[in-house]
Amino acid sequence: MRGRLGVIVLCHGRLTRAAALVRHFARAGVRVAVHVDAAVPEDHAGPVIAALAALEGVVLVPRHACSWGGWSIVAATEAAARVLLGRFPDVGHVLLCSGACLPLRPVAEIAAHFAALPDTDHIETHPLGATRWTKGGLEAERFTLRFPFAFRGQRRLFDAAVAVQRRMGLARRLPEGIAPHLGAQWWCLTRATLAGILDDPEGARLRRYFRGVWIPDEAYFQTLVHRHAREILPRSPTFARFDASGRPHVFHDDQADLLAATGALLARKIWPGAEGLYERFLGDPGPAPPADGRLDALLAAADLRRAEGRAGLAAPGRFADRSGRAPTARPYGVFCGLDAEARRAAAAAGLVLHGHLFDPAGAAFAGGGMTGPGALPAAPFWRDYAPADFLRNLIWAGREGTQAFLLRAADAGAIGxxxxxxxNARGLVVLRGLPGEEALCAALRAPAARHAIALIEARAFDADPARHIGAALAALGPEPAGGGAR
Amino acid sequence: MSFATPLFTRLRLRLRRERLLARARRAYRGLSPLADRTGTIAPDAVVLCATIRNEAARLGHFLAHHRRIGIGHFLIIDNASDDGSAKALMAEPDVSVWSTRASYRRAGFGMDWVNGLLHAHARGRWVLTVDADEAFVHPHADTRPIGALTDWLEGQGLRAFGAMLIDLYPRGPVEGAVCPPGADPLTVAPWFDPGNYTIRRNATHGNLWIQGGVRARVFFADAPARAPALNKIPLVRWGRGMVYASSTHMLLPRGLNSVYDRAGGEFASGALLHSKFIAGLAGKAAEELRRREHHAASREYRAYAAGLAAGVDLWCPQSVRYDGWRQLEALGLMSAGNWA
Known part of the structure; x- marks a missing residue:
């Protein structure tokens, strides 16, 4: 049976954009059931609700108070679905949206898309255990543990409750007749499937169980759909992504083209102030560009920047004292006791070779200026004030090439x-029995040492200098590709 | 606050916070409102707070820049200006002005006034606290207003946002960089040091301590420990019990100072473009030396006065010309973090 499109809009927080979305759907002849979170203050919600209730094809749903991660969101969704199906017998598919969703295609095109597959449910649904769907946090345990405390607001108690249940081996039994599935909250189901879920003869028992599941809006419909569907297209119609901490990525005006090229019919979550996005996509979005993965790549890069950061960077937002990673950006050469040979070899290999960077009189930068990479002063005070920062800055600022410097054993007290x-420290120390060598050797041979600096007797070096220098240069690895920085 | 912190330290910080809160309440009573338009502030507006003294030449650009990034209202404390600054501010519809002739130094270098004003007028709001010679830059500043940032921070469950002071300077003598009143000082002093910053962590307060840039390189090269701190936490969702404890370098309770990641990742952070080094600084340095109202017996201003008298050129071959937030991010001076 071909039918009209029905939409459930779940609204929280600021309602102006949600109201515009509802009007947009209603104008296109779509049936809309609107649920406004009971937590939205009456003075804000009241007028908006009154205005929407007057629209043709729009029905308001009794308000539930929704708490994140709890059953109330599913309860509100089911209530809205009942009202929508009951009130509008001509509805064939029901699309679940939030007030922060935005259609990326004209409503008629979206409705036609679903109507063309009258028996198909569009819902992301992954069987538990196949591949990990969640980003960190709990997955299978969402179904087997109990969650008496709120994740946001009672985090310590939440974590403690999880830990206690794990230690005691407590687990809820899954009800019979279901295979747990997870997927994004936003779907489009056929009337038959949705009615099947709402009127499932086992419904009371299943709801009782899912009340205790954590984040049931990503599990309830995604699991029960398998009891009633004829055909499932296991993909959400809505482009929505979470960051590594489980918060939704929010989209802004400058991402309009990227959103259009996701190939999705809708997107979430849109920043309420994204005037440009609302203007474009609630107006005429134009022909659909070929789908590409640019937005996903951009979001993945942002998640990676947040999770791992840029190696060798110390910045206002990154102080990596607990990372266990090398403090510098990339390998660099250290040559001790072989000035003339190192100069020749470094020139041949294309290294940026500084002179004696740790000379007590001041740093001898390549080029010999009063300032070096990153505008580091050559004056000794600043370098000796924070030698590790000096080294990190030098390597970071010069990371588009490979840097190396000369070191006298006698100067190595602080930097050794x-x-x-x-x-990342690579290179060669040639031992000639000069002052300071003993201390440098001790530092470089310490049990915690992680460098690749070879120590070698002068006799062995003098016999075959080319081989030893060659090995030291090889340890520096190839030049960074594409400049190495960004 | 971590439970690992010794009870004594926690107690000491708590007492300090209570003392600062009491000072703030007292300081607020000493401010006289010249123009109180706080009733007109939109519910979700991001407000800016600043203490100024004789900044008439800078105010035009200061207001314009921060209006452009989306600041909804300005809360300004005028500390005894005699150049018409207060009058000019009072004429602006989105500015509220208070005045005081009390000592800047004895008001905790102005922070008692700021804390007092924020508790009286900015609780529950996001507040940007800056100086008149600073311009705030946030990730995506070219395409998204500051309200997009604060909404995102809110969504991330964050209450504070760090930024680093970037000292800008001209090429050639500082007194040659003449910035006409109201103009953007970037046009005459666009250079900065790209990568000579030291970063330590203050274990007691949990904030970072960043030093470096042109001031360290030129004026404090032989006394690095005294070089000015460049770490700031200028953007905060103001709430009950909060105080700025030392300029905007740190807040109490100290959990607010955790605006960086320690496990290797990057938190989103911003920058404050600091246009101190333009023509007129020599006169200002001389006056501040006379007033002795600034930090460390105005040692900083002595250093400037000496250097400026000698016509020192702050520029060096590694100096970089400012070219927007993406450039600062590429250099590692700020980051969009996971704000895609």
């Missing part, structure tokens, strides 16, 4: 232990 702990 820092080099020893830096896995």
């Amino acid at each position: 232990p820092i080099l020893a702990r830096d896995a």
Whole structure:
């Protein structure tokens, strides 16, 4: 049976945009059931609700108070679905949206898309255990543990309750007749499937169980759909992504083209102030561009930046003292006791070779200026105030090439232990029995040392300098591709 | 606050916070309102708070820049200006002005006034606290207003946002960089040091301590420990019991200072473009030396006065010309973090 499209709009927070969305759907002849979170203050919600209730084809649903991660969102969704199906017998598919969703295609095109597949449910649904769907956090345990505390607001108690149940081996039994599935909250189901879920003879028992599941809006319909569907297209019609901390990515005006090219019919979550997005997509979005993965790639890059950051960077937002990673951006050369040979070899290999960076009189930068990479002053005070920062800055600022410097054993007092702990320190120390060598050797040989600096007797070096220098240069690896920075 | 912190330290910080809160309440009573338009502030507006003294030449650009990034209202404390600054501010419809002739130094270098004003007028709001010679830059500033950032921070469950002070300077003598009143100082002083910053962590307060840039390189090269701190937490969702404890370098309770990641990742962070080094600084330095109202017996201003008298050129071959937030992010001075 071909039918009209029905839409459930779940609204929280600021309602102006949600109201515009409802009007947009209603204008296109779509039936809309609107649920406004009971937590939205009456003075804000009241007038908006009154205005929407007057629209043709729009029905308001009794308000539930919705709490994140709880059953109330599913309860509100089911209530809205009942009202929508009951009030509008001509509805064939029901699309679930939030007030922060935005159609990326004209409503008629979206309705036609679903109507063309009258028996198909569009819902992301992954069987538990196949591949991990959630980003961190609980997955299978969403179904087997109990969650008496709120994740947001009672985080310590929430975590403690999980830990206690794990330790005691407590687990809820899954009800018979279901295979747990997870997927995004936003779907489009056929009337038959949705009615089947709402009127499932086992419904009371299943609802009782799902009341205790954590984040049931990503599990209830996604699991029960398998009891009633004829055909499932296991993909959400809505482009919605979560970041690594489980918060939704929010979209802005500058991402309009990227959103259009996701190939999705709708997107979430839209920033309420994104005037440009609302203007474009509630107006005429134009022909659909070929789908590409640019927005997903952009979001993945942002998640990676947040999770791992840029190696060798210390910044206002990154102080990686607990990362266990090398403090510098990339491998660099250290040559001790072989100035002339190192100069020749470095020139041949295309390294940026500084002079004696840790000379007590001041840093001898390549080029010999009063300032070096990153505008580091050559004056010794600043360098000796924070030698590790000096080294990190030097390598970071010069990371588009490979840097190397000369070191006298006698100058290595402060920097020796820092080099020893830096896995990016590569090079060669030739031992000639000069002052300071003993201390440098001790630092470089310390049990915690992670560097790749070879120590070698002068006799062995003098016998075959080319081989030893060659090995030291090889340890620096190839030049960074594409400049290495970004 | 971590439970690992010794009880004594927690107690000491708590007492300090209570003392600062009491000072703030007292300081607020000493401010006289010249123009109180706080009743007109939109419910979700991001407000800016600043203490100024004789900034008439800078105010035009200061207001214009921050209006452009989406600041909805300005809360300004005028500390005894005699150049018409207060009058000019009172004429602006989105500015509220208070005045005081009390000592800047004895008001905790102005922070008692700021804390007092924020508790009286900004609770529950996002507040940007800056100086008149600073311009706030946030990730995506070219396409998204500051309200997009604060909404995103809110969605992330964050209450504070860090930014680093970027000291800008001209090429050639500072007194040659003449910035006409109301103009953007970036046009005459667009250079900065790209990568000579030291970063430590203050274990007691949990904030970072960043030093470096041109001031450290030129004026404090032989006394690095005294170089000015460049770490700031200028953007905060103001709430009950909060105080700025030392300029905007740190807040109490100290959990607010955790605006960075320690496990290797990057938090989103911003920058404050600091246009101190333009023509007129020599006169200002001389006056501040006379007033002795600034930090560390105005050592900083002595250093400037000496250097400026000698016509020092702050520019060096590694200096970089400012070219927007993406450039600062590429250099590692700020980050969009996971705000895609």
